[in-house]
Amino acid sequence: MMLGLFLVPFGVGLLVWVLRKARLLAAPLSAAACMVVAVLAMSSSGAAPIVILGRPFSLPATSAAHLALLALLMAAAFLYAYALPQGSLVWPLGLVALGFWAAALMATSAVVAGLLFLGGALSAAMLVPSPHGEAAMIGSRTLTLLVLGGILLLMAAQGAEALAAGRSAGLPPEGVAFILTLALALLTGLFPFSLWFPQVAGEGAPVAVIVLGAMMSTTALLRFGDPSFLVAPLGQVQMADLLRILGMGTFGGACLAAAAQRRLGRLLAYAALADWGLILVGVSLRQGAAIDAAMLHLAFHNIALATAALASGLLRRSFGEDALSSLYGAARRAPFALLSAVAGGLSLAGMPAMAGFWGRLGLYRLLADRFSGWAAALALLSLGPAWGFVRLLIHGLEPAPLPGSRREMIAPAILVLLLGALLIGVGLAPQVLNWVPGEWLQMLTYRPPVP
Amino acid sequence: MVALEWLARIAQGLRPIQVGAVLALLMIFLAFEDRRVSSLALLVQYALLGLLTLPHVYAAVALARGVLAVGISMMLYLSAWRAQRQMARREREAALAQRGRRRPGMLFNLSALALGGLLAYGVWSAYPLALVPRPLALAGYWVAALGLVVALVGEGPLRRGIGLILIVSGCEGLYLAVERGLLVIGLVSILDVMLALALVYTTEMWLEAQREASAL
Numbered sequence: 001m002m003l004g005l006f007l008v009p010f011g012v013g014l015l016v017w018v019l020r021k022a023r024l025l026a027a028p029l030s031a032a033a034c035m036v037v038a039v040l041a042m043s044s045s046g047a048a049p050i051v052i053l054g055r056p057f058s059l060p061a062t063s064a065a066h067l068a069l070l071a072l073l074m075a076a077a078f079l080y081a082y083a084l085p086q087g088s089l090v091w092p093l094g095l096v097a098l099g100f101w102a103a104a105l106m107a108t109s110a111v112v113a114g115l116l117f118l119g120g121a122l123s124a125a126m127l128v129p130s131p132h133g134e135a136a137m138i139g140s141r142t143l144t145l146l147v148l149g150g151i152l153l154l155m156a157a158q159g160a161e162a163l164a165a166g167r168s169a170g171l172p173p174e175g176v177a178f179i180l181t182l183a184l185a186l187l188t189g190l191f192p193f194s195l196w197f198p199q200v201a202g203e204g205a206p207v208a209v210i211v212l213g214a215m216m217s218t219t220a221l222l223r224f225g226d227p228s229f230l231v232a233p234l235g236q237v238q239m240a241d242l243l244r245i246l247g248m249g250t251f252g253g254a255c256l257a258a259a260a261q262r263r264l265g266r267l268l269a270y271a272a273l274a275d276w277g278l279i280l281v282g283v284s285l286r287q288g289a290a291i292d293a294a295m296l297h298l299a300f301h302n303i304a305l306a307t308a309a310l311a312s313g314l315l316r317r318s319f320g321e322d323a324l325s326s327l328y329g330a331a332r333r334a335p336f337a338l339l340s341a342v343a344g345g346l347s348l349a350g351m352p353a354m355a356g357f358w359g360r361l362g363l364y365r366l367l368a369d370r371f372s373g374w375a376a377a378l379a380l381l382s383l384g385p386a387w388g389f390v391r392l393l394i395h396g397l398e399p400a401p402l403p404g405s406r407r408e409m410i411a412p413a414i415l416v417l418l419l420g421a422l423l424i425g426v427g428l429a430p431q432v433l434n435w436v437p438g439e440w441l442q443m444l445t446y447r448p449p450v451p
Numbered sequence: 452m453v454a455l456e457w458l459a460r461i462a463q464g465l466r467p468i469q470v471g472a473v474l475a476l477l478m479i480f481l482a483f484e485d486r487r488v489s490s491l492a493l494l495v496q497y498a499l500l501g502l503l504t505l506p507h508v509y510a511a512v513a514l515a516r517g518v519l520a521v522g523i524s525m526m527l528y529l530s531a532w533r534a535q536r537q538m539a540r541r542e543r544e545a546a547l548a549q550r551g552r553r554r555p556g557m558l559f560n561l562s563a564l565a566l567g568g569l570l571a572y573g574v575w576s577a578y579p580l581a582l583v584p585r586p587l588a589l590a591g592y593w594v595a596a597l598g599l600v601v602a603l604v605g606e607g608p609l610r611r612g613i614g615l616i617l618i619v620s621g622c623e624g625l626y627l628a629v630e631r632g633l634l635v636i637g638l639v640s641i642l643d644v645m646l647a648l649a650l651v652y653t654t655e656m657w658l659e660a661q662r663e664a665s666a667l
Contacts, residue, residue: 089652112634115638122642123645125649126653129608131660135660147615
């Protein structure tokens, strides 16, 4: 069953590559493959490891839950891509990336996980280029950064494995921790390397934003982001400190940048980066409760990012561009997309009545226990992204839509609205989380120590 | 297999100075502005690193990686040929002074690459790798450094991509001397192919965008 977790995406990926011109077949097949991966992930957690060419593979519980959630979000994105075409390679490349990252989460060896992670990153980078505007050059730059980050990640993984085996890594544990954190900063767009993601979100397709912004970052965090990944205590302390500094820097910088954005794609990217920075701060606290809160918030973050990215694509289609000033009257032309974009954005900003608020509340409280001043400053800064999405709402509620704008497509709009409603529903009534089976919720938040 | 054994014996007898001579040739290839010549440089570095890693990998693996290297080089050469043709046509249409532009470009490239090579030599002398033979370590460091320079100063996705392939190849050369697991070698080879595919795809999209821009 565990083998299916990467054989299904690769196999169906090959099939939909052959069928890529037949959207009617490729989209549902890809979505079905993602759903199979989600089911397999939930049922494979805790199963006995399998051995491939001498290397063991097993899926930890937290990774299983997040992988299942990501696979479901990808299924929604693939169905959406049927209605709003984003290049014929979106289905095979998305599935191959999912397959690689599922395998990376399962690989026990850090080096093998690093190689598999890089394979997924290369597939994902191919989602960015398109023959329009600057997308090809942005794709090339993204590819360069991901490859450089991947090489650093492999160096760190090799070092961590050597340290765990009691061999010389050629570097002290602090050096390995530094390289690992640098790799994570490049791969997930942390400050000061956060420029590539806003460019991708500004010019790239919504599926590329979800794959690179949610799937890749989550895989990197789950497999390599926990400081306990490094066995040596000195390395753990160094990595936790660096993650905290980078996380706070990313949060602060991205919040300020978000407040100044005039385009929805970039606003969304900076809001997502700010939220991502806070998740890393939570992980860096190295307390059971903080990691639980960060993991739960990670799930809300991914749903919110996917919702806002898909809604942003719909708005771009209706209005021809995504400048906030051109989205006048969106409430009339694309009401579902507008509502979902605002819900996703405000959830990313951690505003009350949104799912993201509950995840953030836990993180702020834990942060306040140790750095009360910083917690207050971070909470205040989060008004930056929120203000951006409130501006979107104000423009959207203007009575007269711009001439030339089109009505939203109803099928993808309903899909996006369902995601938006989920964020609002959890935000207004967080007790609905109690409906989730207890063991699933525990899987989502509990993170066993990495040996 | 006899040929491979013979090549492995040659590889074991190679000295750093001989490796340095091939690396200097590689540097000259990379200095050319013409993308087709740069993509030929890939074949040279694959041959050199393949030869130097031959004593450390199984014969069948070496053969498979050799075939893969030829395939990747051909793929990138074809892409480079198309890119070069389109760029030349655009430049002719724009009536740019081609000759006047090319020479300083090549000189600049050569000096930047020489600086990269010098840096690699310094690192190789200062930080010898215990588990990697000295000629292979020199080649690995040098190729990766040249790749970094090409990726930094190169224009367009293809040239930058050739730089990326060089960086990856240099690191792989060093790594394959210590890692013999089939899964790892297989994954590394898959990544090589995927990187080449990503570069070709990005270049094609870039060319398409250029055509679209010039048609407007």
